Amino acid sequence: xxxxMVYALLGAALAVLLAGAGSSIGVGIAGRxxxxxxxxxxxxxxxxxxMQLLPGxxxxxxxxxxxxxxxxxxxxxxxxxxxxxxxxxxxxxxxLPIAVVGLxxxxxxxxxxxxxxxxxxxxxxxxxxxxLFPAMVETYAILALLIxxxxxxxxxx
Numbered sequence: 013x014x015x016x017m018v019y020a021l022l023g024a025a026l027a028v029l030l031a032g033a034g035s036s037i038g039v040g041i042a043g044r045x046x047x048x049x050x051x052x053x054x055x056x057x058x059x060x061x062x063m064q065l066l067p068g069x070x071x072x073x074x075x076x077x078x079x080x081x082x083x084x085x086x087x088x089x090x091x092x093x094x095x096x097x098x099x100x101x102x103x104x105x106x107x108l109p110i111a112v113v114g115l116x117x118x119x120x121x122x123x124x125x126x127x128x129x130x131x132x133x134x135x136x137x138x139x140x141x142x143x144l145f146p147a148m149v150e151t152y153a154i155l156a157l158l159i160x161x162x163x164x165x166x167x168x169x
Contacts, residue, residue: 016100023107024081030111031074034118038067041122045129059139063129066146067121070114073157077110080164093169106163113156121149
């Protein structure tokens, strides 16, 4: 295994680990708020569950970039490519946007979802408006996802 392959694998691992950690933290934050609402009014379960699930997307985005990276370097569906050090570093750098933004935005989206769950608790008819707040945080995770995907796929091996 070359040093370049190690760097490429590190990039894939960071995308999955950090974005997944951000989602775990965010879903946990929102889940605590959701549990409190459901304790008071079980009929709001479906609405608050949707809010709790929103921060989980960053982990999915990191996983997607991880799969694309593993496929790119030949570890999925074929033999491993000969990845030189410079290419491995490029792949590592390409994975960093979703890794870092996924970590940060997952937590931020969890906090925003928790606040939106508070809106739903008091005014269930405002669910649509409440969804917009955590969706705004999602925008930046999607932008990071796009940059990571475009970057990883553009690297020649």
